[in-house]
Amino acid sequence: LPRLAQELDALLPKVFVAAATAAGVVHSVLPDRQLVFTAMAVDPVAVGLAESYRRPGGTATGNVMNAVGGEESLTAKRLGFFKDLVPNVERLGMIGVVWDPQALQGVLSHQEETALQEVSIQLGFRFENYAIKTPDDLERVFAKALSDGVDALYISGDPLLTVNMSRVMPYILAARKPTLGVYPEWGRAGLLLTYSTDALDGFRRAGVYAAKIVRGVKPGDLPIEQASKFWLVVNLKTARQLGITVPPNLLTLADELIE
Template structure:
């Protein structure tokens, strides 16, 4: 074997994937992972993606990993108590679905490693010291929800060329939602759209805001909501469905339930991405040394069934660009 050939095979050997069993896994160790989500059920697109991601890395549920998943069912007021409940079970790691969950866990423990996802800007939220060096016991995946709002509105206009006015509701207490509205405001001016902004900070304000939509005849709804306490996405979809109003969402979760379109990070893939960070932690890397990542999988989804139901013809070139078309 020549010298160059030998070097070539040595490089291949170094690049070859390392089996999980050899990746610093203690023999016989059963990992305990606590999961905290604001969703109505503990297992949904994001948490299922996290579980599947760990499975692909060799973590077999019931054999070398057990999960304890708790759901706040849309009530962020119970998150601190749920976080404490998880900590009492002495998990090796906590996985948090979004900013409210991550903040609750961070306040509850400074020692148990935390991996978060979908948090907006974690530096502004005070979750981490910097993206490159998170510090403390926490790391995870940020969110591009706000920054993607302009592109989301552009696609909305392309899907529905006759769009003139767009209603956007948001929680004025949520930094990410206010930031998203600012992006939408600038994009609307550039696209010749009238953006109708409705701040909603209380569940009791949702119905009047949506009733105004029905009366005013706005031609589209742009969703930027992140606060689980305000079920704006769900209620907006109900109103849009009954009134044949096109909608644009930041998550493909809603397109499967009848939203016209979505553009944003795929929650399932985001969960899998977070699983890779969790694996790093479980195999010995400190969270403070793992840089915060951004979502890798941004998808544009169009629900053609909804388009047909509301009498909208989506331009063929838009369908061609979609990552997924629900027919």
């Protein structure tokens, strides 16, 4: 990513648009360049990308995936939907990633795990994290989770798992457990339920900000936007395979039903 940012900078762009962890890289390598970030699930103020949401003040602005209430609020909604769908879950296992506290993604991974622990307690789940360092650890952590007797699996939103979705899904399908996760791509691939902000809407909004900056508006004068559009996916095919009847309220609330 640093090399790619420098290659793009050689083309003398008026503004960079960067998603997720790439935003932190661009800002670190090229701190004086104008930047619009999107698909950010960490607090841009806390990690030094901006001075405040209302007035970023520096060279970067954009939109974040978390709504008011942050990761815990989204996690509570996600697990609440899941409990409506699978009310008898007692033990929830998270397939996560060993996080680096010095990395931007590590901050997010820690927030995700902490939120899951807190919300699981509130909803009466017993929560355990099964973390991988590399995709080669997948077989071991899935086997460990199943041998521990988890009732359901939560798939972390970490990019390491997402980019290796084709390697992760066979273990999920073989486990034959109710599963939930963050991004709709996982629901379309076979997870029982996913719930997150609408990343595509975030990219569209980033485009609006990029256009304003190209026309002369300073990033520091454009307030950071928080997510306002959310996407609930329920995979009916997976539900049938697991013998789960989807309650009418979820059928009504779902933005996307996978047949």
